[in-house]
Amino acid sequence: MAQTDILIVGGGPAGMVAAATSKQYYPDKKITVVKKGEKSLVPCGIPYVFGTMLDSPEDDMIPCGARAEKMGVELMHDEIVEVDFDAKEAIGSDGIRYGYEKLILATGSVPKTPPIENVDAEGVFYVPKDPDYILRMYEKVQAMETIAVIGTGFIGVEIAGELAHRGKEVHLVGSRLLKHAFDPELSDYMEEKMLHDRVRFHKDQRTTKILVDNEGKVTGVEFKSGDRIEVDGVILATGYRPNTEMARRSGLSMRQYDTIYVDEYMRTTKEDVFAIGDCAEKRHFLTKRTVPIMLASTATAEARVAAANLYKINLVKSFSGTIDIFSTVIGDTCFASAGITEEDAAKQNINTVSSSVIVDGKHPAKLPNNRQQAVRLVAMAHSGIVIGAQVIGGTDMGEMINILGVIIEKRMSVYDLLNLQVATHPLLTSGPTSYPIVQAAQNLVVQHIRS
């Protein structure tokens, strides 16, 4: 029997931020993190393990032990298999019982198994946030020449690009690229960039079968169309599901997509038990529906809310729903998105207007390394409240999307954006005369006033 004050199950971004934040708020409490292995990966960094930017998977790993020690947090390597909420004890795989005052579940997510024949064949890999798995996978993938990547979300697109940079022949299979985060034109532009990176894209093909030899090793994949391609290996980037079997088994109330029910303070239905990150329910900021958004940035925001409110209600969560906010790099171009796409808004029957502008990212445009910036704003047709944005450009757009994130979170309208006060500088931004967020807003306002 081990006794602690604050017990955190899971050592990913949510768990570790919950631990660090709890330590800041309650320096006198004993804080214990229980996680499976000794190491952790930076989850979003996993695709870059397979490219040319890191020397080895080790470069993507976090020294959890050292970090926990520095934070003054106890780290235990164990797997919690059940929680006894009445006794306030979590039970480890060897039967060790961890008593707690407050329990935070941050058990994350695991890859989904897609309905593909022979999905367990040798040479088929998932992309779990599991360092030992990734290390083994890395060695095997290094030896392959031709690889099929199934799935065109962020992980699929990023891994495909990185493998191609490494000189692999890559077949990418799926629907239009990053379709949940971007409207079709942007996917088309990404597609161009991917092809430029020497990735072969099998668009709108559905993989139904992994082809294997007599020893059960991958030799190719077969699509629903009957088309086949030969490959040495397959990487399944077909999404994640919350890692919540233990929570369900232990008796927590669950919500759609196998998520754990949480309220605004990240409290579950059991006293003194919180859930944060991929395992916890997310409701969409606009539609208010439960949505399968899994983002480290959202997870860490939830971790900070939970930790602040463990013992007393100190802070109201300042967002009333989750904003899907993403960024990535394809080739050398940044694509980023926040809030709802126009396509998704139409599906949800939301009455929107949109405007896109393209400007030079430096001024004058003749300065070195000038890149064009494209900004698309999606706003409510009546109120002009901004509900979505998509941007394309250089790496500085990775922070520009966060301006738009704040704009969406604060329910700002295109009218508020008309005279946004921004810093502009020749070497850093577009010109003050054409700052793209302002220009796109003005286009929408003028349309509205004149119509």
Add this chain to the structure above:
Amino acid sequence: MAQTDILIVGGGPAGMVAAATSKQYYPDKKITVVKKGEKSLVPCGIPYVFGTMLDSPEDDMIPCGARAEKMGVELMHDEIVEVDFDAKEAIGSDGIRYGYEKLILATGSVPKTPPIENVDAEGVFYVPKDPDYILRMYEKVQAMETIAVIGTGFIGVEIAGELAHRGKEVHLVGSRLLKHAFDPELSDYMEEKMLHDRVRFHKDQRTTKILVDNEGKVTGVEFKSGDRIEVDGVILATGYRPNTEMARRSGLSMRQYDTIYVDEYMRTTKEDVFAIGDCAEKRHFLTKRTVPIMLASTATAEARVAAANLYKINLVKSFSGTIDIFSTVIGDTCFASAGITEEDAAKQNINTVSSSVIVDGKHPAKLPNNRQQAVRLVAMAHSGIVIGAQVIGGTDMGEMINILGVIIEKRMSVYDLLNLQVATHPLLTSGPTSYPIVQAAQNLVVQHIRS
């Protein structure tokens, strides 16, 4: 006599945005811009004319004629010497009278003359936003080897850096670097970067005299301390004053710092006359005092407000005061600031708290081109409302300061920032666990809750 509907005096960023915006709102109105010369410079780009990034001053020039034609705006080359507000006519230097329905003054600013002996000597230059002057100056500066730059605001610091890149021996003279925008530690760090760029910094020296030879040509400068340095030329980057003599002479009500009085809609005291940009009064967002802030980005924001409200009140200005928001690059490091500094807040007797954090700008930190990011937040001690921010890092910080600008403009508190929803990506941003705006906010909240 020339008659127009909307007459805009001045062809800088404010004038041109006023013209473009007026055209968007009132496509049927005739719009005329009167400006002095044929060309315009990108004002913030002027320092870069003297470095290695542009081939010639021409690269910083805007083809005003072509741009106006494309916009459907009439461009006249003339100087307005007086306005007859009763007759609603502006009078050009050759006596041409321009009748108007609505008049927008965007006459900008001109360099201040500092109280230095022999300030008119041959080889002494100002940095006006005047293309012909800059072209002549450029030729002469090219021929010089050793140059004194007097003034340590943005223009002085940027020109000094660029001249040094060009291989000149540069003496920079003034107080601590960019002291109005940054707190002392940041100035110290800039100083290191400048010295690294081979600029000799004569800190806290005041220039009292330009030394000249028998022909009246510059040979050096003398400081108040009596110290002298030998130079071939002197560049005075000692600030600007509003170009408002014509407005005053014509009878407009003026405010402190020779600015034209304007209300929230950029209206002057005369019917149908608006003023925008450097020539118009700015009130500080927090202290509500008149402040000498001159920024192209503010100027263009005001231009959009004025144009929207020329004929009818359509849009309330969404900001109730001017936020000083700046960015620059020294060496290869971006420095940016928004709102009030701690030093200035103390002078104004504002009760503040602050927190600084330094994080890796990519995650994992082993990714190529990782740069550290420093973020300092200044907040009101009681409410936690963010009133200032300063950042240092790579070029992506040029957009990060604009996140902070929105945060200040929307009067967000550190509590609102605790669970800000941001996009993070290995190649684009710091980790979700350490996003520096959030981390700095959390440090302030924890201090507050625990104190």
